[in-house]
Amino acid sequence: MSSHLKAFAALAMSVSLLLPAALHAENSVVDHRGKTITFQKPPERVVTIVRSAPIIYRAVDEKADNIAGMNKDSLTRYFTKGIYAEMLPEMAKLNASAAQDGFVPNVEAILAQKPDAVIQWNHDEKLIEPLERVGLTVVAWRCCTEQDRLDYISITGAMTGRNDRAQAILKAQSDTLKALGDKVSKxxxxxxxxxxxxxxxxxxxxxxxxxxxxxxxxxxxxxxxxxxxxxxxxxxxxxxxxxxxxxxxxxxxxxxxxxxxxxxxxxxxxxxxxxxxxxxxxxxxxxxxxxxxxxxxxxxxxxxxxxxxxxxxxxxxxxxxxxxxxxxxxxxxxxxxxxxxxxxxxxxxxxxxxx
Incomplete structure (x- = not known):
């Protein structure tokens, strides 16, 4: 079995052992900067600048109630037409002013949403520093390996307090890829x-x-x-x-x-x-x-x-x-x-x- 598939098998046994987004407390998470963020309770207002983050957050949390805002690119790419728009019509009603250009944060618009947390990429400090300078809590995601993508789900599970959901989704992935790997290896x-x-x-x-x-x-x-x-x-x-x-x-x-x-x-x-x-x-x-x-x-x-x-x-x-x-x-x-x-x-x- 390849090291990649061994990692997936380990994931099926214990998400917390595999992922760097390991949980330290009920609502604590280590983001992709290695920074520990602790929430007294699951955040009730989350703004997402990462384009795919609202899809992932909605999937793990099973609702959009706690998504306060997102990137306009998220809205236009995923929620104006197509399968996500059909399945998740509530997403098109969310505020979509979180970014000015690409992933550059629209700080004023984000502050207006009074978020408990902002999900942002970590590949450029200029994307995070303006947010933290005004006192916002940033959960940073790294792009874009397959392991990073597993982390997005586990981090979201920690933020929402829905580790059960995160594990169920990750197990579906690992079970599928293990079965596929057994065939491909031949x-x-x-x-x-x-x-x-x-x-x-x-x-x-x-x-x-x-x-x-x-x-x-x-x-x-x-x-x-x-x-x-x-x-x-x-x-x-x-x-x-x-x-x-x-x-x-x-x-x-x-x-x-x-x-x-x-x-x-x-x-x-x-x-x-x-x-x-x-x-x-x-x-x-x-x-x-x-x-x-x-x-x-x-x-x-x-x-x-x-x-x-x-x-x-x-x-x-x-x-x-x-x-x-x-x-x-x-x-x-x-x-x-x-x-x-x-x-x-x-x-x-x-x-x-x-x-």
Whole structure:
């Protein structure tokens, strides 16, 4: 078993032993700066600047009552349309003035919300210092490894006093990835298919080089990966031909690009993935890489690459996961939308795999 999967197995036994966001008291938490923040009671007014934080906070707390405000980007990206807007309509009613530009805090607007805590990224002290200078309590999150994402859930469990919920969500992840890892470990590592994530094709081509998704969990490799640590790379068509990936995945956030666009474009006709109709639109559960349901992406990709046995009864699993995380009973139409069934209809075996 890989060290990654051992970590998930340990998580299933004890969240507090695995995560640096270990709990020291009922409402104390160590954030990603190593700073201990103690709350006398679960905070009743939380402002989130991290874009995905309101999704995570709502999932763990099972309500939006204690979210006092969020980043406008959170509202426009997640809660104006799509599955989150349908499942969680209350989120669109929240104040969305917490950030001025990206993650730069709108201190005056945040102070007006009288928050007990503010969730903010820690990669730049300039994002935190203005908040603490005026006496606000900041819980800092680090971006963006898979371990960091586990921490987001455990930190939120500590803040809300809902460690039971945090553990249940984390266990769903660890159980799924352990079962998947047991299957993937039997694959011949010398013949793993290559998968390239392409999110732009106009002019030069933009690919994900060093994203946060661990593709080894799905039994595939990324020809664009390098040691720069840069998330994206811009390449020309000649480089794409050199890589000639077995599978192309269009990220969920690339809303203006679909498999049909590549199938119909003569420029891409010579690519193996295009000739074999193995270009796929990523499902909606990968819309934000920090979402609690993101682990479904690894299972989905394994099924696309290796067959249905790698994601058995996947549609039922999606229903169960969304019920657990969001308390939402998905309709058939929502399930179809999440799986991008219409966009993926021309892709090889997609209907056979996922309906």
């Amino acid at each position: 694959l011949d590592k010398s013949t793993l298919p290559t998968v390239l994530h392409i999110d732009k094709v106009a002019g030069q081509i933009q690919v994900i080089a060093n994203g946060s998704q661990d593709l080894s969990l799905s039994g595939v490799t990324n020809p664009a990966a390098d040691k720069t640590g840069e998330w994206w790379r811009t390449i020309d068509f000649e480089q794409l031909l050199v890589w000639n990936p077995d599978i192309i995945v269009i990220p969920a956030y690339a809303t203006d690009l679909n498999p049909k666009d590549m199938f119909d474009n003569p420029l891409f006709a010579s690519l193996k993935a295009v000739k074999e109709k193995r270009v796929y639109k990523q499902p909606v559960f990968a819309r934000t890489p920090d979402a609690p349901e993101i682990f479904l992406t690894s299972e989905w990709l394994a099924a696309v690459a290796h067959g249905a046995d790698y994601a058995p009864d996947f549609k039922k699993q999606i229903l169960d996961v969304y019920q657990l995380i969001y308390g939402s009973k998905l309709t058939d139409a929502q399930l179809k939308s999440i799986l991008e069934s219409d966009s993926n209809a021309p892709a090889d075996k997609y209907v056979e795999l996922f309906g």
